[in-house]
Amino acid sequence: MTSPTKIITRVGAAALAAATLTACIPAIGENGAQEAVPPGATGECPAVKAPGDSAHRQLRAMWIATVGGADWPKPGDRGSKERQQASFRRLLDTAKAMNLNAVVVQIRPNSDAFYDSPYEPWSQWITGKAGKDPGYDVLGFMLAEAHKRNLEFHAWFNPYRISRQADLNKLPADSPARRHPEWVRKYGTGLWYDPGVPQVRELATNAVMDVVRKYDIDAVHFDDYFYPYPEGGRYPDQATYKAYGNGKSLAEWRRGNVDSLVRTLSQKIHQAKPWVRFGISPFGVWRNRTSDPAGSDTRALQSYDDQYADTRKWVKEGWVDYITPQLYWSMNDPRASYTTLVRWWSDQVEDTGVQLTIGQAAYRVGTDAAWRDPAELSRHLTFNKRYPQVRGDVYFSASSLAANTRGFAQKLRDDHYRRPAIPPVAKGADGRAPTPVGDVSATAEGGGKGVRVQWRPSQGSTAYAVYRVAGRKPACAPVDAGALIATVRGGGVIDPGARRGQTYTYYVTALDRTHRESAPARGATVTGG
Incomplete structure (x- = not known):
């Protein structure tokens, strides 16, 4: 059997880098370690809609x-x-x-x-x-x-299913099957609970x-x-x-x-x-x-x-x-x-x-x-x-x-699967999407190490989606779902796929537990170093 690490080698360095975009800032936890962006904070783009559902969601x-x-x-x-x-x-x-x-x-x-x-x-x-x-x-x-x-x-x-072998006495003494043998049926080569x-x-x-x-x-x-x-x-x-x-x-x-x-x-x-x-x-x-x-x-x-x-x-x-x-x-x-x-x-x-x-x-x-x-x-x-x-x-x-x-x-x-994907919004999810994030910034790391993208997490968010577009784009603009490069928990990532000398604009959205997505915050433009 091939080692689980081998596929990482086979998918190549770029793939591994994309798969290991690391969070730069801890996510908001129950201890409130990080201040979240409240509704109405600067950084929102009111006229821009959330990406919405698409075939990219899987x-x-x-x-x-x-x-x-x-x-x-x-x-x-x-x-x-x-x-x-x-x-x-x-x-x-x-x-x-x-x-x-x-x-x-x-x-x-x-x-x-x-x-x-x-x-x-x-x-x-x-x-x-x-x-x-x-x-x-x-x-x-x-x-x-x-x-x-x-x-x-x-x-x-x-x-x-209880066991793949049929000897009830081989189960631990505190197993419900041992304590209630009247619930158990032997069938084939194993033991089963009776659904009736x-x-x-x-x-x-x-x-x-x-x-x-x-x-x-x-x-x-x-x-x-x-x-x-x-x-x-x-x-x-x-x-x-x-x-x-x-x-x-x-x-x-x-x-x-x-x-x-x-x-x-x-x-x-x-x-x-x-x-x-x-x-x-x-x-x-x-x-x-x-x-x-x-x-x-x-x-x-x-x-x-x-x-x-x-x-x-x-x-x-x-x-x-x-x-x-x-x-x-x-x-x-x-x-x-x-x-x-x-x-x-x-x-x-x-x-x-x-x-x-x-x-x-x-x-x-x-x-x-x-x-x-x-x-x-x-x-x-x-x-x-x-x-x-x-x-x-x-x-x-x-x-x-x-x-x-x-x-x-x-x-x-x-x-x-060249790019990551956000799962579809869960069945029956209702209510509002999370508040957009704030203070999106993008900084070249230098030495060809990529671009550091950071933001201030928002209320009601579980994870964040990061989109990258080539060139200098408007700070407030809708995002193409196909431009997704990462989904993370936390307040930032390092994008190792950014090339030296290439200009990019990054947009970030917030996601809740059911994958409802906020509108993108004001984007940040940077030239890779």
Whole structure:
């Protein structure tokens, strides 16, 4: 496996420099360390509008899987906090080098926790021993490092999976599964909570809401594990169905159980913190058209029938803020082509307000004939441009992006991610955008080191967008969204891409937690030294 640092080398010095634009001034914190620009302060340009929405706005993310040490922490990092943390930072640096703007991190992989939970034991994937305290706040560390790089942190939970092995006695004594074996079902090679048990749904809800209330996460994320994928034989929930079925068919009852969890969590998350989003990344096929006229022209497993996950309903009801179907097929796969499914999902989100992002199979590059060409994923993103409903992409997974098999990640960056991007404004965001920043200045660092751009942070802001235009431009002018060079938390950046002798005008806007953007402040012009 290629080291996560290798892709940084491959994307080149300019890319690395752009990815590591450093904050010059600390961001405003809860301790009020820095005075913010109040409304009506000098520096505003009243007649200039905010950039607004455009195709340049995209969510760009990667999954960081923790179960089994898939991405992090690797087995060799479990004995050392320092080594473990350094490995995580390298993954985040890979994300920044790729000009991504979010990470989706698995923090509850197996009814366990990457944080001090009152409900479940510490995860075995941190130290190698389930229930062992790693000696630091793992989630707090990950969250702080992501936000330091202005990467959104989507906390990824698995609601029902307990263990990939089937011996209940191998779990920690304080595991809810050990304390309540009546909630547990053996299926396939592992252990699962029964979604039909009301206390199971309550446990999953409590685990999620504990994190929502305690941590400054940006989103709650579920993947495709609801009722388990079929592994032969019937899922053993006959007794639960008899107790709670209430005359419904088995399939209808099972879907109702999953719906109940999704609906309840959506309500509770938004009541607790309206800016925290709720997103789900389901299996890519809802139903085949042969089963339902509303389905896609595909011949694949169906989440509706095989996992009892009515993913289309969740979109239509608005229970999710974003949906990220895992479209892990090539452009021309005869069973379920990527193009067919992008069209189908684009139709489903139309007029719902739910944002569509696509789960991309970075792990498949180079695995077989259909994925031998490293340009396959680049073609996916080119095709997405035909459908404005598609608002970004999420890659499975971090290790695959870092490995850069056959140069596919380099090609993605060269073809589509040369500049950073701001995520779309979150579904349901209301209210006013932040106050514009004040006192924008630009100073040549000398010696070809770039330009230092600084500003005074504004009230209600979480991050800032920096735009660079060649030449001397008016101080008050609208900005082109395609001129974005950085998004940061703090009061300044150093732009290493500025060339000696070239004159530039810099504009800065303020962004809040939901990515609403202020108008640009008065710009600053400088000649690179």
